[in-house]
Amino acid sequence: MSRQNQTFKAAANQAMDLFSGLEPGCELGTEAELCDRLEISRTTARNVLSHLANLGILEWEGRRKVLLRAPTVADRFPPEDVALPAERAEHQFHEWILRTDLPPNAQIHESELARQLGISVALVRDLLQNFRVSGLVEKNPNKHWTFRGFTRDYALEMCDMRELIEREAMRRLCADPDHPALPRMVEMERLHINLLARDDSAMTEFPALDARFHRLVCSAARNRFYDEFAHRISIIVHYHYQWNKRDETVRNREAIREHLAVIQAVLQGRSDEARDAFDQHLQTARETLLASVNWS
Amino acid sequence: MSRQNQTFKAAANQAMDLFSGLEPGCELGTEAELCDRLEISRTTARNVLSHLANLGILEWEGRRKVLLRAPTVADRFPPEDVALPAERAEHQFHEWILRTDLPPNAQIHESELARQLGISVALVRDLLQNFRVSGLVEKNPNKHWTFRGFTRDYALEMCDMRELIEREAMRRLCADPDHPALPRMVEMERLHINLLARDDSAMTEFPALDARFHRLVCSAARNRFYDEFAHRISIIVHYHYQWNKRDETVRNREAIREHLAVIQAVLQGRSDEARDAFDQHLQTARETLLASVNWS
DNA sequence: TTACGGTTTTTTATAAATAAAATACATTCC
DNA sequence: GGAATGTATTTTATTTATAAAAAACCGTAA
Incomplete structure (x- = not known):
């Protein structure tokens, strides 16, 4: 069946998003402009324009492109088609x-x-x-x-590697008071405070935030091998969160607090404290992970 | 073209190696036995037997398999066909x-x-x-x-990661006087002493030995992520050896001596000394690698 | 009755085919 | 003349086809 136009469909939806902010009757930009906006090739851009013209959303002849009407939900491609x-x-x-x-x-x-x-x-x-x-x-x-199995050995090896890398990354983050990752840490603090203030049902958002936090720490080392490993591990850990549901919200809230302690120590330049708090968090994370592994 | 019988050809050559040690006229074992020896399926084993029968090397009917003559070089498949x-x-x-x-x-x-x-x-x-x-x-x-380029940044990131992992592996190796990697260290010592005793032309064998040494150190941590990284790095470093030929034999001899200092300190249980010597070697290795990178 | 050999089915390794998407080239219009 | 459009070519993403190799099945002889 070869390809199924996913790039085209996704681009068409994006183009409609773009055009719905404009008044009907107004002139649209050049083909090349559309390519830049949607990050697609001209071939696909032209296909999109042609498709929208067929739907009667715009009129297109040569360089003249006029918006006729605002796109509707019915015009859009369903999300399962664009993946x-x-x-x-x-x-x-x-x-x-x-x-x-x-x-x-x-x-x-x-x-x-x-x-x-x-x-x-x-x-x-x-x-x-x-x-x-x-x-x-x-x-x-x-x-x-x-x-090979998600065995106790596997979990231990993964944790060892993670701690080795992330401790070193944290050390580098603390060593530089002007580290470029610090602004993102400020943002991280905000996200953690917000999530902590919400109720238990919001705790489902924690795994994604946890992954972001650890990836941010890894990125502080500015080493592509660290990032690669952080990415791999985040996939495994993401799924792991759904294995052991017992005391889940309690554990998640505790983890958020641990993250916050690290973030705030980092932001306030209390390096030794930041490293201790981070070690503490890695220890908790290790225990959580190991508790969910089958003892076979 | 689909497949080209490489497994079959390699197995046929291996079978001939096996049979050339036997007397003509003697009875050969069962099909299953041949499978175990050559690590192939019965389908392939039977194809091999049938091929060797066609060549007149053996007679095969049902369970009776008799060797008729020793295989010759002409019977073998050329090496480029078996890869x-x-x-x-x-x-x-x-x-x-x-x-x-x-x-x-x-x-x-x-x-x-x-x-x-x-x-x-x-x-x-x-x-x-x-x-x-x-x-x-x-x-x-x-x-x-x-x-992305074999840039200075790349080399630095690779060295950082390598040192992080290998130092930790060395720490673990030194911490356990009954470490299972120690017997392989004894063998390593022998190989290093032998190579050092030979003349400059033998130094072409050093890169392979270097890779083995570092992989052995990594394996001491018994962590699959360490091993994976060690494998990746060994490929890069292997090719790197051929970039900077200046003072090559001098550098290689020096590296062998550094390896030996580490190995002997490890084997004699002088942990602190082993770690210091290894740090020293990692530093030299870093300098060698960086010296060969383009300063663009 | 069980281990071995003959036969059939399933699965993998590799290449080739196809349409989408990107890119390069030619043309037109301001 | 240069930027935008129209057209042709190249390259990628995905599926399908094919033979080799493995595995399963089944009968038979020691």
Whole structure:
């Protein structure tokens, strides 16, 4: 089936967002302008213009482009049409491998998984190859893949690596009073205070904020290898949050407070305190993670 | 063209190696036995037997398999036929990307590279995706790849990460007097002493030994993330050795001596000394690497 | 009755095909 | 003459096809 116009559809929706802020009857800019705005090629931009002309949203002839009417919800492409197959598949794959309670050493067959997720084997192969770096699956040449298991060993190795990297990143953050990450820390403080003020139901937003906080800390080292690892780990930890629901909101509130203690110490230049508070938080995070691992 | 029987050809050559140690006329084992020995499936084992029967090397009927004559060199498949396309391609790719002096921000086109290396675009895509983790290339969605450049920044980030990991690994190695990596350290010592005793021309073997030494140190932490990084880095460093040939043999001999100082301190339980010597070596390695980077 | 060999089915490795999207080139209009 | 449009070419994203290799199945002989 090759491609399914996702770039075009997403761009068309974006263009409609753009045009709905304008008055009907007004002249629209050049093709190149639209390309810059939507970050697409001229080919796609022209397809979008042609599509909107067909819908009667605008009139287009040569350089003259006039908006006829405001776009409606009915004109838009549905959200499930604009997601790229690769992105959708990645999400499905993560759901499957991190939520299905696969036993360690389980066999994973590309063809079987492709059928199960309703995607092509080539895509499954890409996903597994990429996920291999996370240390949870391995390839048996000419044969199937093996799930190594989210075991206690895995969790320990992951935590060790994380602590090694993030402690060093924190050290660098504290060492420079003009560190470029500090403005983003101010923003971080605001987000944490806001979330803490809301009620328990808002705690579902914590995992995403946690990932952002740790990625920000990692980015302070300005080392691409740190960032790469932070990204990998955030995927694993994100799913982990949904494994152990016991005392979840209590744990999350406590984690927010720990984050805040770190952030405020950093912002106020109390370096030793920041590092101690961060060590404390890493210890808590480790315990939380290990508590949710099967003791098999 | 799909596959080209590489597994079969490699297995056939291996089988011939196996049989050349036997007397003509003797009975050969079962199919399953051959599978275990060559680590192949019965399908391939039977193809091998059938091939060798056609060549007149053995007689095969049902369970009776008799060796007729010793295999000759002419019977063997040439080495270029047994290498898997993926392996060959990876080697070619590494040669190309690490030896061609690409400027930072150079565009890399999958299709162009496929033509240049004489491999399929799908394979090029796989290679680039995998290499992305090394931090030297990045993808522009819907567009080309970009070579980020073996810059001073890259070298610094790589060294920082390496030192962080390897220092921690060394700490763990020293902390445990019964560490399972110690026997391999004894072997390492022997290899280093041997290489040091040989003449300058043998120094071409140093890069491989260096990679082994650092991988062994990493493995002491028994953490898959350390191992993964050590593997990535060894590829980059391997090629780096061929960039700066000035004073090469002198530098290599010095590095061997530094390795030996570390190994012997470790083996004799002088922990502090081992760590100091290792820090010293990491410092030298950093200087060597940085000296070879373009100052652009 | 069980281990081995013959046969069939499933799965992987690789290449090729196809449409979308990007880019390069040619043309027109101010 | 230069910037915008119209057209052609190249490149990427995705699916499908094919043969090799693995695995499962089944019968048979030691």
